[in-house]
Amino acid sequence: MQRTILIVEDEDILREIMKDYLLNAGYRVLEAADGKEALARFEEEEIQLIILDIMLPELDGWTVCRRIRKKSNVPIIMLTARVDEDDTILGFELGADDYVTKPYSPAILLARAKRLIESRYSTQENHPYEDTLLSRSVHVHIPSRTVTVCGEAISLTHTEFEILTYLMQNQGIIISREQLITKIWGYEFAGDDRTVNSHIRNLRHKLGKCATCIVTVVRAGYKFEEQI
Structure with a gap:
């Protein structure tokens, strides 16, 4: 197409x-x-x-x-x-x-x-991970690019969606800002940590009461981990 x-x-x-x-x-x-x-x-x-x-x-x-x-x-x-x-x-x-x-x-x-x-x-066949990513409160359906939080649909930008899926695909694992930049924007990206911080802030705002799922690890990066 x-x-x-x-x-x-x-x-x-x-x-x-x-x-x-x-x-x-x-x-x-x-x-x-x-x-x-x-x-x-x-x-x-x-x-x-x-x-x-x-x-x-x-x-x-x-x-x-x-x-x-x-x-x-x-x-x-x-x-x-x-x-x-x-x-x-x-x-x-x-x-x-x-x-x-x-x-x-x-x-x-x-x-x-x-x-x-x-x-x-990209087509579903080219995606190396499962179609659906699930946590207790956040559900992501990759082929349709839909996200629900506690059963309510939320609207994410392309980049916010990519960040969320990358973190959820690596739940519990710390992802550095450098890893996020390389994965989401590519090696040629000329931005800095403020770029990543801004997108994370926007994503947390849209996740609402589930914003704590995205944990900041000081001097290390971020990870997706639901708080008990």
């Missing part, structure tokens, strides 16, 4: 460069030059990944990301020329899955997009 990627970028040259790389990699590409057009495209089309610039006319990327997250967990890569770490953390708190700072290598951006798409839409 051909996957569809929406590029939201107001600079025509950058948008065309990204489009060429993605088309050559076999993806179907849609384009938007401002935030309002991006939301319209999102409503009209079935999209598997969004590459979203922050500084946009009409509506900025943060607003677009926030509105999309109210309806969908489609993977989002945010682009920015800003280098403030607080901006990066804000993007993750709004539900972005990855963050790329300009100037960037189109090849690296393509690699990150491909990784997100493959991990998000």
